[in-house]
Amino acid sequence: MSNSVESASDTVMLKEVFEGLTKPQKSLPSKYFYDKKGSHLFDEITELEEYYPTRTEIWILENYVDEIASYLGEEVELVEPGSGSSEKTRILLANMPNICCYVPMDISGDYLFKVAEQLQADYPNIKIMPLQADYTQPFDLPEYSPTARKVVFFPGSTIGNFRKERIELFMKVMSEMVGKEGALLIGADLKKDQEVLEAAYNDSKEITAAFNKNILSHINHKLGSDFNTGLFDHKSIWNEKDSRIEMHLIVNKSHSVQVNGTVIDFEKGETIHTENSHKYTLEGFAEMVSPWFEVKKVWTDERDYFSVQYLEPK
Numbered sequence: 001m002s003n004s005v006e007s008a009s010d011t012v013m014l015k016e017v018f019e020g021l022t023k024p025q026k027s028l029p030s031k032y033f034y035d036k037k038g039s040h041l042f043d044e045i046t047e048l049e050e051y052y053p054t055r056t057e058i059w060i061l062e063n064y065v066d067e068i069a070s071y072l073g074e075e076v077e078l079v080e081p082g083s084g085s086s087e088k089t090r091i092l093l094a095n096m097p098n099i100c101c102y103v104p105m106d107i108s109g110d111y112l113f114k115v116a117e118q119l120q121a122d123y124p125n126i127k128i129m130p131l132q133a134d135y136t137q138p139f140d141l142p143e144y145s146p147t148a149r150k151v152v153f154f155p156g157s158t159i160g161n162f163r164k165e166r167i168e169l170f171m172k173v174m175s176e177m178v179g180k181e182g183a184l185l186i187g188a189d190l191k192k193d194q195e196v197l198e199a200a201y202n203d204s205k206e207i208t209a210a211f212n213k214n215i216l217s218h219i220n221h222k223l224g225s226d227f228n229t230g231l232f233d234h235k236s237i238w239n240e241k242d243s244r245i246e247m248h249l250i251v252n253k254s255h256s257v258q259v260n261g262t263v264i265d266f267e268k269g270e271t272i273h274t275e276n277s278h279k280y281t282l283e284g285f286a287e288m289v290s291p292w293f294e295v296k297k298v299w300t301d302e303r304d305y306f307s308v309q310y311l312e313p314k
């Protein structure tokens with residue numbers, strides 16, 4: 001098939017897809033899970049029996065919302081990179097009159113604008129300012145009020161999906177964005193039994209499998225490639241050394257795929273590494289963020305499965 005790359009974002013995607021698929025351990029950036037279908041599949045994952053993170057984080061937010069509000073301050077501009085359905089944010093928007101403005105930010109534009117429209121209807125007193133942007137690339141934040149305190153809300157332990165260099169870049173960008181007076185409210189998943197972790201990412205309804213394979217369909221759609229998702233199987237494994245769940249697509253039959261005119265070979269048994277989800281100890285997390293932020297307060301659930309943390313720039 002001929003070159004079907006049309007936009008600047010498709011050009012970035014093509015470059016990143018090539019980079020990932022030409023490494024000895026093939027990989028793809030996890031942000032490409034999320035087209036419209038991927039965003040919906042992720043929402044389904046969050047409702048699965050085995051998938052504890054979303055429900056546990058929601059429990060923490062609901063139980064401690066008043067205390068969290070007291071940490072955030074009087075007049076807050078809340079910014080959420082990778083906002084998705086904004087479901088968790090609704091807990092804050094509904095219970096914190098101190099939030100004057102909310103900037104949901106997402107790479108998946110159609111979904112973002114639909115969610116934002118509904119939020120504006122549901123919370124008429126809060127200015128909803130959606131921003132379609134890739135937070136790994138430079139972006140400009142819409143200004144609302146110069147006096148509002150900028151607080152970044154980064155739930156879902158999305159930080160755990162980042163590599164070390166990405167964490168450094170993200171923390172630096174966020175600390176500069178909120179400024180000395182701002183803050184970061186962040187969800188961090190905690191270390192726990194391997195069986196609990198592996199079950200959460202290999203669910204019995206195989207929604208996570210569909211979500212993982214959707215990265216190939218999304219790339220086909222955007223780049224005109226010819227991945228056959230039937231030639232890949234989903235698998236998530238716990239990597240103890242690096243304290244992370246790794247999501248892979250395992251090739252079940254040797255074959256070749258054409259991406260923008262270039263042929264890429266896949267051997268039976270090799271994998272495409274699609275995502276990492278790091279799990280933390282509270283001490284390890286505080287140390288990881290310490291060059292940029294100080295952890296001021298931590299809220300957890302009864303089993304210490306998950307944490308919501310309030311951080312201030314150093």
Ligand SMILES: C[S@@+](CC[C@H](N)C(=O)[O-])C[C@H]1O[C@@H](n2cnc3c(N)ncnc32)[C@H](O)[C@@H]1O
Pocket residue numbers: 030031034039042080081082083084085086087088105106107108133134135136154155156157158
């Ligand atoms: C796992 S969902 C999390 C949604 C929500 N923050 C929560 O915790 O429930 C991740 C969201 O981040 C978005 N996303 C992923 N990578 C992104 C990037 N580089 N820039 C902007 N949004 C991104 C996806 O489109 C998706 O909606």
